Amino acid sequence: MELLNGIKERRSVRKFQDEEISVADIEKIVDVARFAPTWKNTQTARYNLVLDKAVIARIADEAVLGNEWNQNIIKNLPALVVQTTVDKRSGYERDGSFTTSKGTHWQSYDAGLCGEAFCLAAHGFGYATVIMGIFDEAKVAEIISIPEGESVSALIAIGHAAEEPAAPKRKEVADLLRVIK
Ligand SMILES: Cc1cc2nc3c(=O)[nH]c(=O)nc-3n(C[C@H](O)[C@H](O)[C@H](O)COP(=O)(O)O)c2cc1C
Numbered sequence: 325m326e327l328l329n330g331i332k333e334r335r336s337v338r339k340f341q342d343e344e345i346s347v348a349d350i351e352k353i354v355d356v357a358r359f360a361p362t363w364k365n366t367q368t369a370r371y372n373l374v375l376d377k378a379v380i381a382r383i384a385d386e387a388v389l390g391n392e393w394n395q396n397i398i399k400n401l402p403a404l405v406v407q408t409t410v411d412k413r414s415g416y417e418r419d420g421s422f423t424t425s426k427g428t429h430w431q432s433y434d435a436g437l438c439g440e441a442f443c444l445a446a447h448g449f450g451y452a453t454v455i456m457g458i459f460d461e462a463k464v465a466e467i468i469s470i471p472e473g474e475s476v477s478a479l480i481a482i483g484h485a486a487e488e489p490a491a492p493k494r495k496e497v498a499d500l501l502r503v504i505k
Pocket residue numbers: 334335336337338393394397454455456457458491492
């Protein structure tokens with residue numbers, strides 16, 4: 325089945341072809357990603373598409389906490405998606421209190437679901453991605469001027485793949501699944 329293969333075949337790609345990204349294609353990807361499940365359907369994920377090479381280079385140089393691995397991925401990218409989430413909605417009651425003992429956890433949970441939906445949709449449209457978690461949140465927010473009340477959740481590189489990485493080894497089902505009878 326197409327869906328099942330898509331989930332298994334999507335890979336994190338870290339080398340991309342040097343070509344322009346069509347905004348219309350990214351709109352198609354977000355059109356699919358917006359169907360990800362979220363806390364009370366709050367839909368707090370936002371996708372900030374950075375196409376300006378100078379801005380992408382600034383993020384690579386100034387906002388990866390000195391992590392050369394991510395710096396090398398980002399510096400030559402055709403496009404970088406800065407995924408942000410609206411604060412204080414996911415996991416919150418209307419009066420501002422937390423709904424559960426897990427506090428702010430649900431905002432990140434929603435961001436992860438939306439990030440995966442974005443990457444799978446990108447894969448479906450022939451684009452490659454890698455989610456990056458090693459970045460300087462405040463610096464990224466400053467460089468792209470994210471709106472007040474949003475937090476940077478992840479950086480997602482996107483483009484056409486210039487490599488075909490093998491799937492990193494997965495744990496066995498027996499190591500992951502516990503059946504409680
Ligand atoms: C929350 C999160 C953070 C990640 N951060 C990075 C990162 O900073 N740099 C990187 O190269 N890959 C990063 N990855 C990609 C993982 O290394 C990758 O998903 C994992 O090795 C499995 O490979 P696959 O995506 O090809 O199946 C991240 C993935 C996730 C979900």
